[in-house]
Amino acid sequence: MQYTHTDAELVKQPIGYWSWAAYKAVIDRTRAALDGIGTTQPQWWVLNQVADAPKAREEVSALLRNYLDTGQEMEPEIDATLARGWITQSPDGHLALTPEGRAFQEKAAALQSELWAERHAGISDEEYLTTMKVLQRFIHNTGGKAWHH
Numbered sequence: 196m197q198y199t200h201t202d203a204e205l206v207k208q209p210i211g212y213w214s215w216a217a218y219k220a221v222i223d224r225t226r227a228a229l230d231g232i233g234t235t236q237p238q239w240w241v242l243n244q245v246a247d248a249p250k251a252r253e254e255v256s257a258l259l260r261n262y263l264d265t266g267q268e269m270e271p272e273i274d275a276t277l278a279r280g281w282i283t284q285s286p287d288g289h290l291a292l293t294p295e296g297r298a299f300q301e302k303a304a305a306l307q308s309e310l311w312a313e314r315h316a317g318i319s320d321e322e323y324l325t326t327m328k329v330l331q332r333f334i335h336n337t338g339g340k341a342w343h344h
Contacts, residue, residue: 196317210333221314228306234299237262237272238281239307242292242300245282249291252284 200208226236234242240262244255256269273290276282281296292300315323334341 214330214333224313225307225310228310229303232302232306234303235272235275237269238276238279239303241269241273241276241290242281242296242303245290245292246297246300246304249285249289252288252290255290 198205222236229236229239237259240259241255244250244258252273256273259269259272273282276296277284280293281299282290283293284290331341333339
């Protein structure tokens with residue numbers, strides 16, 4: 196790969212721009228790939244949250260509400276997965292995958308694995324770990340909050 200700047204120039208580049216550009220590239224690619232199999236990223240999140248065990252609708256909605264700063268409520272996305280027959284909602288409000296939902300979730304999970312491999316091509320686990328730690332330090336140093344805080 197050819198980099199945009201020399202090492203001496205890169206260390207002076209703004210992290211805000213490059214982290215945004217990386218975010219945009221990854222999200223655009225992910226959303227386009229999911230659209231290609233007939234779903235949205237928020238619907239994938241819903242399916243993935245209930246893949247291992249039923250969860251209360253309120254729990255799923257609260258957890259996913261602020262993913263990637265979408266600014267949207269998750270209720271319409273949960274309703275869309277219900278309407279598509281991918282999940283069911285029990286009388287007590289628990290969401291669970293249907294057999295069709297399980298098959299689709301597995302298809303989408305396989306796609307996500309392919310996307311992971313695509314993004315990580317030529318990047319060692321050590322480099323990735325360093326990147327994650329550095330990004331978390333940027334968040335900490337600026338008083339920001341990430342989903343795990």
